Structures are given as structure tokens and as C-alpha cells.
Amino acid sequence: MNHPSQKLVVDDVRLGHWSSRTEAFSLACDGLSFEIAENEFVAIVGPSGCGKTTFLSALAGLVPVASGRLELTGAPIQGPSPDRSLVFQQASLFPWRTVAANIEFGLKAQQRLDERGRARVAELVELVGLAGKEKAYPRELSGGMSQRVNLARALATDPDLLLLDEPFSALDAQTREVMQEELTRIWQVDGAGRGKTAVFVTHDVPEAVFLADRVVVFSSGPAHLVEVVDVDLPRPRDAAVKRSPEFQEISDYILGLVMSQTQPGRRASDHGSNATVVG
Ligand SMILES: Nc1ncnc2c1ncn2[C@@H]1O[C@H](COP(=O)(O)OP(=O)(O)OP(=O)(O)O)[C@@H](O)[C@H]1O
Ligand SMILES: [Mg+2]
Structure with missing residues (x-):
């Protein structure tokens, strides 16, 4: 059922790429199911090459859905449209x-x-x-x-939906922090306290936790859903929140989930909280 407050419905979605060179279809995302509410900011993290960009491209209408349902405001996503804006790593x-x-x-x-x-x-x-x-x-x-x-x-x-694919990863660490703060500020200010529905892909777990209401963790490729983690940190947020124990706890938990995908057998407790970038 399509709950009315759900902006984006991802239901058992399979995605992949057809290669004319090998004449083969390679699977990038398999059996993804989750929903994103109106005005929600969701971050996606997962190992490198697992299918995050492919998924975002499907939301942008640039990659067709092989099977399953991908719906924005009750209508299937069938191609690019001005109601969705995509921001890439390189401006x-x-x-x-x-x-x-x-x-x-x-x-x-x-x-x-x-x-x-x-x-x-x-x-x-x-x-x-x-x-x-x-x-x-x-x-x-x-x-x-x-x-x-x-x-x-x-x-x-x-746009109805803002799609961001590692928009800050080419920036130096300090500029990146500033941009994260800018983005939350813009997102909080632009639209009566709550911003646009946004999907933000990143390798950086603390970045995901700082920005998002929920963090979707993808498995190693082909991506399936590992877990959707709620980020119950109050808004408005500023950089100080990153020093709170709650922030550390959520980040460590998510980092553990991602690490278990890249290095099976490794647990969240095996890494220090300084390890911030994965994939
Ligand atoms: N245009 C394409 N044609 C064929 N295969 C592709 C294409 N784009 C991506 N792939 C393959 O799909 C899989 C997922 O790639 P994708 O770029 O979605 O991963 P990602 O999670 O965004 O990786 P990263 O974190 O490194 O950006 C990979 O195996 C990749 O080789
Ligand atoms: Mg990518």
C-alpha cells in the first residue's frame, strides 16, 4: 500500500546496466525496498561500487527499473523530469x-x-x-x-526531490565541513523549517549522520538493504552536535554496518571513532 505521506516508494526494486559490448545485463541493486516521507532528508551509505550512484540515477530517471516499483508522489518514475534535481560530485x-x-x-x-x-x-x-x-x-x-x-x-x-551524489567529496576537509553546515542551514531555512525531500549519497558516515533524518545502509554490490537507521538528533543542528555522545554512537553503529559489508566478520567495536570515511 502506498501511504499518503510517503513521497518516494521503493518496492522490491532491481536495477542494473546493460552492456552492448558484452551483451549482458549486470545487476547493481537487488530487491531494494524502503520509503521516504515528504520533507525527509535521507542519506545512503554503502561500500564503493555497491550501486549507490545507479540507484540515484534511477531516481533521476536515467536508469530504467528492471523490476519492482519506484514511485514519486504516487506516479512511477519513467524518465528525467524537472521535478527532480541532481547534484554530482563535480560541479x-x-x-x-x-x-x-x-x-x-x-x-x-x-x-x-x-x-x-x-x-x-x-x-x-x-x-x-x-x-x-x-x-x-x-x-x-x-x-x-x-x-x-x-x-x-x-x-x-x-524540485520535488533533491538528489545529491557525493556533492562534497572533492572538497578539502575544512570546506567540506563548512558545506555540510551550509546545506543543513539551507535545508532547514528553505521551506518553513523543513526542507525538500532529499536523497544524499556519501561515503562519509559522520556526514550522513549530521545531515540526515535517516541513514539507509546498502550492502556490497549488488546492493540490497542492510538497515535503515533513524538519526534522532534534534534540529536545527550545527557542528557542535558532532561532538555529542549520541552522534558518536549512531556514527559508530552505522560504520560497523558498513564495515561488516566490506570486511565480513568485522564488528562496529573493532574500529576507533576516528575512522570516518569508508568504501
Ligand atoms: N554505465 C554503466 N555500465 C555498466 N556498468 C555500470 C555502469 N555504471 C555503473 N556500473 C556498474 O554498476 C555497479 C554499481 O556502480 P555504482 O556507480 O552505482 O556504484 P557506487 O556505489 O556509486 O560506487 P562509488 O561509491 O564508488 O561511487 C558497479 O559494478 C559498476 O561497475
Ligand atoms: Mg557513486
Whole structure:
């Protein structure tokens, strides 16, 4: 049954890639079932190569479902649509367009760059901390700034579902922390305290715990569901929450689940809490 508050329904989904070279289908995700509620922020973690990007691509409508049900707001996902925005690891900005023009791009393509659209762009420029940089070109930006533009561009069209695939993994550790805080702040502020429904893929377990309401743990490939872990940390969150015992406990627990996939037989208690990046 499709519960009305469930935004995204993943029901026994199998996904894979067809290779014309080998003429074979290789399975990337198998029997995935879980649901994501409206306005929920869900992170997905799992070993490298397990099928996270494939799953996110299926949500974006770029990879067809081999079997099972993948539904957004009650309708099957059948292809790309402006109601979903995808943010990749590398900010893929148009080098010949200014910051503002990059952020406006989706709205313009949808012929929605009217007065309201422009006001939205101006608001997002402020929100992601790029005021004064509107006329700059991508080559004049740092990696963190580029990723802010990327994020603002994804938010500009006011998508139903925000899909993020390791958006901060190319950034240095410090910028990454700043961007995590920025993203929670934006997500908390943008939309009456609760943000968009978001799916965030990452290798970094503390990043997942900091950002998400729930963390979905994928097995080694082909990915099946290991566990969905609730993150009962109060919002609004800031960096200080990372030092709390509750944060450590949830992170260690999830890290243990992921480690058991990459190194069978290894338990959560076998690693120190300094080990943050897996996969
Ligand atoms: N375009 C493709 N054609 C064929 N096989 C693919 C394609 N893209 C991914 N795969 C395969 O699908 C499996 C899952 O890959 P995917 O990129 O989804 O993993 P991932 O969990 O995102 O990995 P990482 O954490 O390293 O980003 C891998 O075995 C990969 O080789
Ligand atoms: Mg990936």
C-alpha cells in the first residue's frame, strides 16, 4: 500500500546496466525496498561500487527499473523530469555563464525566469553565501563556491526531490565541513523549517549522520538493504552536535554496518571513532 505521506516508494526494486559490448545485463541493486516521507532528508551509505550512484540515477530517471516499483508522489518514475534535481560530485557549471546565469539556467530552460524566478535566484544567491559573486565566472570560483552555485542551481527550480551524489567529496576537509553546515542551514531555512525531500549519497558516515533524518545502509554490490537507521538528533543542528555522545554512537553503529559489508566478520567495536570515511 502506498501511504499518503510517503513521497518516494521503493518496492522490491532491481536495477542494473546493460552492456552492448558484452551483451549482458549486470545487476547493481537487488530487491531494494524502503520509503521516504515528504520533507525527509535521507542519506545512503554503502561500500564503493555497491550501486549507490545507479540507484540515484534511477531516481533521476536515467536508469530504467528492471523490476519492482519506484514511485514519486504516487506516479512511477519513467524518465528525467524537472521535478527532480541532481547534484554530482563535480560541479558541472557552464564556464561561459556567470554565477547568476548558471543558477538561472534551469528556470530559463523551463521558461520560468519571470519576476518571481529572478527573486528566487536572488534569494538563493544570499542563502548559499554568494552575494557579490553574481557576475563572477566559474573559473574565478573556489571548489566550495562552485559547489554552492551547483546547489543553488539545483534548488532554483524548486524540485520535488533533491538528489545529491557525493556533492562534497572533492572538497578539502575544512570546506567540506563548512558545506555540510551550509546545506543543513539551507535545508532547514528553505521551506518553513523543513526542507525538500532529499536523497544524499556519501561515503562519509559522520556526514550522513549530521545531515540526515535517516541513514539507509546498502550492502556490497549488488546492493540490497542492510538497515535503515533513524538519526534522532534534534534540529536545527550545527557542528557542535558532532561532538555529542549520541552522534558518536549512531556514527559508530552505522560504520560497523558498513564495515561488516566490506570486511565480513568485522564488528562496529573493532574500529576507533576516528575512522570516518569508508568504501
Ligand atoms: N554505465 C554503466 N555500465 C555498466 N556498468 C555500470 C555502469 N555504471 C555503473 N556500473 C556498474 O554498476 C555497479 C554499481 O556502480 P555504482 O556507480 O552505482 O556504484 P557506487 O556505489 O556509486 O560506487 P562509488 O561509491 O564508488 O561511487 C558497479 O559494478 C559498476 O561497475
Ligand atoms: Mg557513486
